[in-house]
Each structure stands twice: as C-alpha cells, then as structure tokens.
Amino acid sequence: MAKKIKIIRLTHFGLDSKIMKKHIEWKLYREEPIDPADPLGEIVITGERRTIELKTIFLDTFLEALIEGLNTLKNKSVAKIDLIDEPIKLIFVKENSGISIHYGDLSATIFNIKKFENELSVVVSEFLDILDKASERMRKEKYDFIELREFIKQTRSKTAFRIKYDRK
Numbered sequence: 001m002a003k004k005i006k007i008i009r010l011t012h013f014g015l016d017s018k019i020m021k022k023h024i025e026w027k028l029y030r031e032e033p034i035d036p037a038d039p040l041g042e043i044v045i046t047g048e049r050r051t052i053e054l055k056t057i058f059l060d061t062f063l064e065a066l067i068e069g070l071n072t073l074k075n076k077s078v079a080k081i082d083l084i085d086e087p088i089k090l091i092f093v094k095e096n097s098g099i100s101i102h103y104g105d106l107s108a109t110i111f112n113i114k115k116f117e118n119e120l121s122v123v124v125s126e127f128l129d130i131l132d133k134a135s136e137r138m139r140k141e142k143y144d145f146i147e148l149r150e151f152i153k154q155t156r157s158k159t160a161f162r163i164k165y166d167r168k
Contacts, residue, residue: 023047023108023116024123026059034134036143039127045101047108052101058085063124064147065090066101070117073099121155124148 028034028041041059045052054062065081069092072079079092091102098111110116128148135142 022119023110024119026123026127028059028127028130029056033138034130036131036135036138036140039131045108045110047101047110049109050107052103052106052108054103059127060145060148061085062090063120063127066120067124067147067151069101070099070113070120073113117155121152125152128152 023046025044025046026041027043028039039059040056042053042055043057043059043062044054061084065083069079069081069090072081073092073094077094081090081092083090088104093100093102094113095109097113098109099113099116100107100109128145131145132142
C-alpha cells in the first residue's frame, strides 16, 4: 500500500509555492523601470515564534541591518542596529544556536542562526541580481551596495570551503 504524502502550500505575496519553511520573504516594488537607487519593497521575517512584517521599506538598508546584526552576534549576545531610514532600531538577541529579532513591538525567534544566514545569503544574491539587471537596462553602472556584496563573497567562500572539505 502506497503512502500518501501531504504537500503543504504556503502563500506569500500572492505566490503559490511548495517550499520548506522560509524565514525571509521579500518583494521589491516593481515600478517601471526599477530604480536601483531606491529599492522600496516589503519584507517578512518568519520565525518559529512570531513574525515581523514590514511594508514600504528600503530593502537594501534592511538587508544590510540584518547582516550587521548577524555579524555583531558573532562577538556579542545583543546587537542594536540603527536603520538609516527608520526611527526604530533592529535588535538581535543570541539564544543558544538561534536568535530573536525585534523591531518595535514585532519580533521573530529563529532556532537555527546558520540556516537563517544561508537563507539571507540567497535573498541578498537574488536582490542584487535584480538591481544589477535593472542598472544594465538603464545603461548605468551597478550600485556599490558594498556591505551586501561583501556578505555574498564571505558566505560563498564559506560554502565553497565546506563543499571542498566534505568531499575529502
């Protein structure tokens, strides 16, 4: 007798997809043409406990704050990150192998910080790819986004090292 497998469908921003639990969902407001200088959009941080959902936010600034918070937690148990465009600080608290992220009265607790960092790397890479293509279409140079590009380099080199090391 064959087992029946139940497929759970999650819907975020009107997109239907078969996915494992994602901690980060985002949407870039796609005004035509997309302006890489002002990447406004929405972001949802979903934890095992609670969710942070923000609309009409500068995604580059918020992604940089997530990266800065994760980097700070490597040496400290709490990180308070100023968002340039927002009046409220983004607060990170290390909890065993996970983190709690707080923004005003919103919070999300994520049990696996490594999984979150890996997912953030994918999100940042996709985000930069979209903005870089928009710059090319506009025949402009790509924007620096130094912190975002550096984060991608660091996470890719860690992944490459793990793959190389695991193959031995």
